[in-house]
Amino acid sequence: xxxxxxxxxxxxxxxxxVLYPGPSGRALPEETVQRLQAEHLExxxxxxxxxxxxxxxxxxxxxxxxxxxxxxxxxxxGSVDDIRSVMEADxxxxxxxxxxxxxxxLCPAGSLEFPLAKEQH
Numbered sequence: 001x002x003x004x005x006x007x008x009x010x011x012x013x014x015x016x017x018v019l020y021p022g023p024s025g026r027a028l029p030e031e032t033v034q035r036l037q038a039e040h041l042e043x044x045x046x047x048x049x050x051x052x053x054x055x056x057x058x059x060x061x062x063x064x065x066x067x068x069x070x071x072x073x074x075x076x077x078g079s080v081d082d083i084r085s086v087m088e089a090d091x092x093x094x095x096x097x098x099x100x101x102x103x104x105x106l107c108p109a110g111s112l113e114f115p116l117a118k119e120q121h
Contacts, residue, residue, distance in 0.1 A: 004075065010109035012076075015083040015102055019071030024096025032096060040092035044073070052077060054114040061101060070098070074112075079103055 005011075035084070047053040058074030075083045084102040092098045 003107070004092060012109045013078070013108045013114065014054070014105040014107070014112075015075040015080050016105035017053070017071075017073035017075065017083060017087055017102045018069050018103065020099045020101070021067045022037075022071055022093065022096040022099045025098070028095070028097060036095050036097045038090040040090055040098065042092045043092075044055075047075075052083070053119060054117045061107070067075060074105065074114075 028036070044053060044056050048056065054073055054074045056071065056073050056075055059069055061068070077083060080102050084100070087093060087100040087102060090098070090100070093100050
């Protein structure tokens with residue numbers, strides 16, 4: 001496990017959500033994939049409206065591995081386990097269309113702002 005680096009400045013801590021293609025994705029019928037993607041978007045929007053997720057979106061680019069990340073998000077709850085739990089409740093993750101990993105993300109304090117998240121509260 002990593003540890004907090006020793007630095008001479010303050011750090012902000014976030015939960016970094018990384019979404020990957022899931023084990024069942026290629027085997028699911030297209031109409032199921034479309035339904036699950038819509039349910040996934042609604043799940044993510046609900047988490048953003050509740051202030052749990054600060055920002056989330058899809059990522060694209062040249063594949064550097066067989067199943068490159070397809071989505072990324074940040075939360076600031078103080079608990080990787082809590083975010084993992086709400087992400088594992090995503091219908092598309094439960095169905096195996098996507099799989100999720102949640103990591104700790106550290107950056108210099110005050111270096112990130114989330115104006116849309118501020119508007120929600």
